[in-house]
Amino acid sequence: MTSALPGRGPAAPGTRARVAALLESWDQRVFRSVAARHWPGADLVLPRLSRSANHGLLWFGTAAGMAALGGSARARRAALRGVVSLGLASAAINTVGKRAVRRQRPVLDAVPVIRRLKRQPFTTSFPSGHSASAAAFATGVALESKGWGALVAPVAAAVALSRVYTGVHYPGDVLAGAALGVGAAYAVRGLVPTRSQLPAPGRPFATAPELPGGRGLVVVANRASGSADTATLLRDALPYAEVVECEPDEVHAELEKAADRCRALGVLGGDGTINRAAGVAVRYGLPLAVFPGGTFNHFAYDLGIESVRDTVRALDAGEAVRVDLGRFTPGPDGAAHGHFVNTFSLGVYPELVRVREHWAPRIGGWPAGLLAAGKVLRGEHQLDATFEGRRRKLWLLFAGNCLYQQVGPTPGHRHDLADGLLDVRIVHGGRLPGMRLLAAALAGPLSRSPVHAAERMRRLRIRDIEPGTPLAFDGELAEAPPELTVDKDLEALTVYRPRTLL
Template sequence: MVTPAVLPVVAAPRSDSPAWSSWLQRLDRTADRGLIWAAVAGGLVASGRGPLRRAGVRGILAAAATSTVAHALAKPLLPRSRPWSRRFPSAHAASSTAFVTGAAMESPVLGAALAPLAIGVSSARVSLGERTFADVAAGAVLGAGIATLTRRWWPVVRHAPARARPAGGAPALGDGAGLVIVANRSAGTPGPLETLGQIVAPVVGVGGDEDEEDPVAEVHAEIHAVLPKAQVVIPTPGEDFVVEVEAALDRPMVDGSATRAIGVAGGDGSVAALAGLAQRRHVPLVVLPEGTLNHFARDVGIDDSPSALAAARDGDAVLVDVGLVDITPAEGEERTVAFVNTASLGGYPDMVKLREDWEEQWGKWPSAAMALVRVLAEATPLVVELDGRRQSLWLLFVGNGGYQPRGMAPLSRPRLDARVLDVRYLRADVPFSRTRFMISVLAGTLARSRVYVANTRTRLSVRVVGPPVGLATDGEVQPDSERFVFRIAPKPVPVYRSREEIPRP
C-alpha cells in the first residue's frame, strides 16, 4: 500500500503576473486562521434570517472543528517534508470546504454562492506554490467529511409545514363577519394605542400617532384589508384576555350574526390559550404570527398574517391536535391548561427560556445545546411518579404530537394530528447521567442511551414527590403544583392555513 507520505508530488508553478500574484497573496492572507470565514459567518448571523443564520453557525463550527482536526491530528500523523510545503493536508482547503459544505446543508443556494470563494482560497495555495494539488484535494475531502458529520449531533431541519388532515367543515369567512380576533399587544412591543379593553369593529379608526410604529395598529390594518367586518378584541393589560374573548363570543356581533370563528394575533402562549377556547367552543381558529418566535405558526405553515387571513376568507383549514394538562395545585381547584407545542417540568422551563433568549442570534439548535449545558450544570434532580412509578429525573418534556428526531433534542414534528404525546426525560438515578448524556449527544448515540427515555403515549400522569414545581407550557410558566395529567383534547381544532401549504396527509 502506498502511503500519502511517499506519493510523488509536484509544486504548482507560480504566477508570472505580479497583479494576479498580489491578489492571490491577499486572498491567502485573509484565509489565515479562518478570518475570511469568521467574517462571512458574522454577516450571516447578523442578517437575522433563519436559514442564513443557521448556515453561518453550522459553517463556522464545521470549519473550526476541521481546523482543529487538521492541525492537531492530520498534520502530525501525515508529515511531508519538502522545501515548499510544511505538512499534509492543506488546512486552508479543509476549513474552506468545511464552511461551504456546512452552509450548503442549511441553504443550498448560499453554498453555491460561496463555493467559488472556497475554490479561490484552495487554488491560491497551489498557485502560490504553498501546497500541491494532492494537499488541497486531501484537505477538501477532510473538510467535507467533518462538515457532513455535524448532522449526527445537529440534524438539518427543513422547516416545511407539518402534515395534517384538511378540515372540510371550516366556514369560509368571506368579509370577516362572525370572526372575533384578539390582538395581544403583550406579544410585541407596546405602541401609543390607548383603545384598550374594548372591541373595535369594523377595524377602522384605531387611533395613535401616524408617525410612530404601532404593532397593534399594523395588525388592525392587515385584518381590515382582508376581512373588513371582523371584530378585534384589544385586551386590557394584566387581565385574562380569554375571559374577554369568551364574553365577546356570548354577546351578539355588531351586525347581529353569530360567532363562527375566533383568532389571535400573538405568540405561542396566546395561541395556546385561544386554541383551548376554540376546542371548548367548537369553532375554528385563525392564527396571526405576531409574536416573537411563532413556532406553532411555522409548524402549521403560516408564514405571515395576510396569508392566514386569506385562508380564513376562503375557508382553507387543517385539523390540529391540542394538548391539555389538568393541573392540581397544593391548594385550590384543579384547572385545565391547553398547549399547542410543548409542556415541561424540571430544568426544561429554564432551558426553553435560555434557548429562546439566544435563538435569534445563534439559531435554534446551537442555542438549545448551550442552554442545555448550562441548565444541567445547575439543576437538581426532580423526584416524581410517572403513571404511579417513582422516577428521579433532570428534565421532563411532553410534546403535542411526535417530534423529530427521536434520538436527539426535539426540533420539529411531521404531523399536527398524530393524536399522541411525545414524552422524553433525562434520568437522574443513573451514575454520571449528565456526563453520559452529553457524550451520547456528541456521539450521536442518544437513541441507545440508558439515561435518555423517549416514547409516545396518549396520557401521562405526573405526581411530584416533594415541594410543588412550576410547569412551562409553550413558554408560559404556570403556578407551582404537585399533580399534572397530560392528554390530547378529544377533538382537533380547525386552523386556517393556505391551501398551497397543505401537503398530502
C-alpha cells in the same frame, strides 16, 4: 503470460505516468497564466482576503456574525454546520492530506512582488488547506440555508482563487482542497441530517384558505414578546392583513374579537401567546397562522416555521397541516379543559417558571432562568400525589404534546406533531433529586436512571394533589385542582405551514 492488449498489464503504469504528466503540465500552464494576468483591484483585495482566512479566522467571524445577526434558528444552524464542516476538513488536511502528497510550493519568479504574501507558508502544497476550509464552510452553510450559502459562496471562491493569485498554490492544489472540503460538509450531513432531511413535521397535510398578501387574516401581536420589528416586517410582507398589537393581558380578548371577523387567525408571540390563539382557533374552527416572536418558539420551530417568510409562503398557497393538542381536565380558572401545544408539568418546573418570571424583568430572561434553576435543583418543592393509582413523591411530572427526541438531560425537538401520544416523564422524589438527575444524565440515557422514568401514553390521571400546587402549561402558570386527567385532542388544530421547507 503477459497481456498484449493496450491499457492493461505493463502498459498501465505508463498510462498513469502520461496522465500525471499532462495534469502537471496543465497545472503549470494555468498557474503561469494567472500569474501573468492582472485584475483591477485584485492586487489590493485578494492577498488581504487570503491572509484573513489563516487558521479559519474569516470563517469563524462569519459564523459569529450569522449567529448574532441572522435573526433565525436557521441562520444559527447554518453557521454551526459550516464551522463543524470546516473543522472536519482541516483535520483531514492536516492529518492525511499534507502527508500523503509532499508537493513543493510553486516557484514565485512569475508572480508579481505586490501579490506575494509577506509570510510564505512552509507546509507542503497539496492540497490547499485554505480552499478546503472555504469550500467546507460554504457548502455546510448552503446545505442548511440556501440564502446564506449564496452569500458565502462568492467569498469562499475568492479565497480559493487568492491562493493561486498570490502564488502559494497550484490550481490542482486548490481544486483538490475544495473537493475535500465539499466532501467533509457532506460527511457531516451524513452524521447530522439537515432540517430538510428530517421527516416533515406536523403531518398530515391539510387545506386552508389561500390568503395572498394576508387578505382576510387578522394577526394579534403580543407587545411583550419583543416582536416590534417582526410586526413591522409582517405588515410589509402581508399588506392586506390586519395586525393588532396589544399588551399581554389584552391578548385573549383581542383574539376573541379577531375570530369574529377573519377567515384565518394569526398570532405573533411566544408559546404562551400561541397557546391562547390555538384554543380560540379550535373553538371557532379557524386555521391558525403562527409567526414566531417569543424567546424560544418551540412550537413554531418544531413545526418547521422559523421566519415570517415561511408562514407567508403557506398563506399564499393555502398549505397547512393538522396537529394534536394536549389537553388537561379540568382547565384553569373554571374552564372545562385546558390545552397545551408543547408541555404540561407539575412539580419543580412550575416553581422554576414562577421564580424566572419574578426575576426576569429585573435581570433579564437568561440570568433569571439560571437563578431559577439553581434554586429549584435543591429539590425543595416535591409533588406528593397519586399517579396512575400509586401514591408517590415526585420531583417532576412532565407530559409533552407528542414525542420529543432525547438530547442530553432534557427533551429535544419533535419530528411529528400528530402522533396521538403523550411523552410522559417523571423524576422520583428523594434527597437532592435534581443533582442526582444531572449525574444520571451525564452517566447515560435517562431511561436507565433509578430516579427517572419515561413512558409513551395516551392518557394519564393524577389524584390527591395537595392544595396550592402549581401547574405549568406552555410557560403559563395556574393552580392545580385536586384531580387531573391529561390526554390528547387529536388533529384538532389546523396550522399554516408550507409543504416544502427551504
